[in-house]
Amino acid sequence: MGAAKGAAVDLGRISAVVLDTDGVITDTARVHAAAWKQVFDPFLSERREEPFDIGRDYPRHVDGKSREDGVADFLRSRGIPADPETVAALAARKDACFLAEIDAHGVTPFASTVAFVGELRRRGVRVAAVSASRNCARVLRAAGVGGLFDVRVDGVEAARLGLPGKPDPALFLRAAELLGAAPERTAVVEDSLAGVLAGRRGGFGLVVGLDRNDLREELRAAGADVVVGDLAELRLDGRDGGSLAAGL
Known part of the structure; x- marks a missing residue:
């Protein structure tokens, strides 16, 4: 699928990316x-x-x-x-x-997400996996993608620190903190309405809504800056040039 018009991540102003797990990284x-x-x-x-x-x-x-x-x-x-x-x-x-x-x-990761994360890492962008679930580590291991992420913030970490769940942005803010990036220089990728709302409330530099459930307009209303049906539609601009689509 080609890149959607305007669906770009400007790596000149975005230095870290936080991805939800279920529905974004894994088909769970x-x-x-x-x-x-x-x-x-x-x-x-x-x-x-x-x-x-x-x-x-x-x-x-x-x-x-x-x-x-x-x-x-x-x-x-x-x-x-x-x-x-x-x-x-x-x-x-x-x-x-x-x-x-x-x-x-078992657990299947989305191939386009794996490619997207791999390209981000190649360009020096730090990446986190976030989930409200206490089973996040188990899911990522089962999918064979646990090693792709610099940081994981999940339900175990939330319970340890007393962090509220989405739509509160606390999980995403914690991930950005661990990645060493300010929220305004961090992108959030989410497929849930609660997660998109959390990204907007947290003041993140880019909130990407991933529409896997025919909720495009609701994701936009919740605060997504851009909505795509698959991460292969996103274009990466900046750093060493080129686009994600060209690297797939």
Whole structure:
């Protein structure tokens, strides 16, 4: 796919890039969504509620958030009390479903993202992987891409430091800090609405929305500077010249 008009990363002003993990680096957003449905549907059926809708409920209430925040936000969207015991039980069940799936079928990275990160590193740009999940390291290892990133900030780090989850920008700000880059010189690449909103709230120099779920206009409304369907559409300008597309 050719580069979209205007879809460029100016490496003259961007010195670091922070990428979300599930749905951007690895093809695991769909696994998360299926695990949520597996957990929520029996719970909702007992209450005579409509089933969990992956196309509607996942991106708007769960995607990009910690398990506990995702459960609480989704339950509130249905008018169901989000008491701590219920939230913890559903979150634990979802984690078990997700891990069983990746153990059984493995994890696939997006080839275009691997190429994008490789080109960034070749040009001397430092790169971080960020996730609200405490399983981030396991997912990256399973995909064989853990060594591509200079920094990883995930749910384990968030719990250790008491960092709030997206749409708060704390995870991204921590990644930029560890990369040694100011937010205004850092780009964020996200596929979730909560993540794009976090990038905008954090004052990052460029927020790229990756539209894998037909949410282009919503990603723009959340604050994405540019929206692409695949990272192969992005052009890298500056440093040693050329473009990412030319290097693929």
